[in-house]
Amino acid sequence: MDLHISNILNDLKNDDIQAYLLTKFTNIEYISGYKPTSFAFCIINENPIIYASKMDMEIANKTSTIDVREFESFEVMIKELKEEGIKSLAIEPELVFSTYEKLKDDFDITSKTYINTQRMIKTPFEIEKIEKATEIAQKSFMQLDVLNNKNPENVVAFDLVRLMIENGASKESFDTIVTSGANSSLPHATPQDKLLEKPILIDWGAVFKGYCSDNTRTMVYTESQQEIWDIVAEAHDKAIRAIKPGLKCCEIDGVARDIITEYGYGDNFIHSTGHSLGLDIHETPGFSIKDETIIRDGMVITVEPGIYLEGEFGVRLEDTVAIYKKGLVIGNLPLQID
């Protein structure tokens, strides 16, 4: 029995629940190796099974380590689960309401984060893939030679993705952000069809064998931009150095936030200090004000403080940290690009 599945069986036993329903594509991929391209329902109990859509049967049969059955209808699936004696069902917090509604009259349903909790701790094989994704992304960034690039933002973004694919990525890990000038004060800015202004903020990542990377660099040009950059760099460095198993995630957010606040920019740091990543670009836990999760070996979490001055510019610096005894920054891209 696969370790991931036996862990879930333990969780179910402890909570006296008979089965766990997974629908999120990356959760099913994590458990079975099969990543749905259409809806799918994965039922974990002693006899795990995946109900896949007809159009996915070929790929599911080729890739899944769990038995696959063709989904016919909710009625049939519910009948078969009840015939197996399943009365209580754990669901993912992300389950959509319409599916919950189809199941709620036939099962005693409880929302459980079993799989999210397992996915927090990466195996060495998972970390290797994140490292490789990061290596591809950072190498591509250097090849892009952004400081001498004369293209509009959206073409620069595009060229960065092309380089990542040429270097072995399957795709970008999220919509690549290339933003510049006043737009850099938008944390999730969309690249525009306009030439690069200053400063230039690039937030990008690659996917390698399903696993994501995530980095941000900001290239500043004036004294006032450099002043803000220095504060963000200090928050970035000190937060990374503070990471230690046993601390709470919110304590690392506190380190970055306190530094930025001391310099008077607390209100301009408008997001969390970081998020986990893996098969998804955003996973739990995160370095945020409210996240009390205890940091443990095997977690992989970004550190990305930022200061955003509306109408002027923004600065964000981001690296991804694999936690082994102490935090270890993945990759070797300099923070200052020049």
Place this chain on the structure above:
Amino acid sequence: MDLHISNILNDLKNDDIQAYLLTKFTNIEYISGYKPTSFAFCIINENPIIYASKMDMEIANKTSTIDVREFESFEVMIKELKEEGIKSLAIEPELVFSTYEKLKDDFDITSKTYINTQRMIKTPFEIEKIEKATEIAQKSFMQLDVLNNKNPENVVAFDLVRLMIENGASKESFDTIVTSGANSSLPHATPQDKLLEKPILIDWGAVFKGYCSDNTRTMVYTESQQEIWDIVAEAHDKAIRAIKPGLKCCEIDGVARDIITEYGYGDNFIHSTGHSLGLDIHETPGFSIKDETIIRDGMVITVEPGIYLEGEFGVRLEDTVAIYKKGLVIGNLPLQID
């Protein structure tokens, strides 16, 4: 008052519900013009309001036609909604369970498709954007000159996206499918790092001002491939000609499915005949076996029959139809590429 909002107010009144909660990004974009880049909660009643995340406040204030307030916590939002006298709340079927759980003790909650139903009928302005997206996508496809392309599948996919962006798209409307040889029997194949084999199947689309396009072409080379292609083309053409307001969506699926079944390939047509598109690449209604929605003027639905022979190859042909009195294929790309 915006027409979209007043329609929802009517729906709420008819069902005696006080407010409608929207969380899906494209639903909020449809109603307000602001497309969230992080979580957001849009409450529609006589005084509509959007609770946006701190990091989205700048872009939300710039783009939303509805008042925006910064989201602090579920507790604060629930308290403010209750102070407004809201006791009953309609939600989207797509709402995630964890959010439902946070609200269920304070409100009487019902799942409603008001907004999906409204989004079914496109305005002329929306159809124009879908037409423009299709024009960009088809022009880019022709520029790609796939029959003389010597690159691997994933580079061809990439080059098609680049052409779409150069031609004015903001991005691809879904992960571009360039697949060939035996892999073409997977409806949602991932482009591989291998040279194009035969047949070649390309399923692609552009996004223009938020609106999606969707087309598929299959280039066949042998007599047996051409034989399958001819059947799919017949199903494609006859299904399109059958589209008429007043019919049920499942009747159009039936036209395509009956033809493919008569030729003995019913079991190899492993998905629905088509889906609506707009701000999302997959919207309701669809030309599927079970969809009894009545076809109406203003719907925009794809027609994409396919035959998939596992281990051999697959053929799919797809066009998008804007329904005005009778179906009208968007774009003018020939079905047979040579």
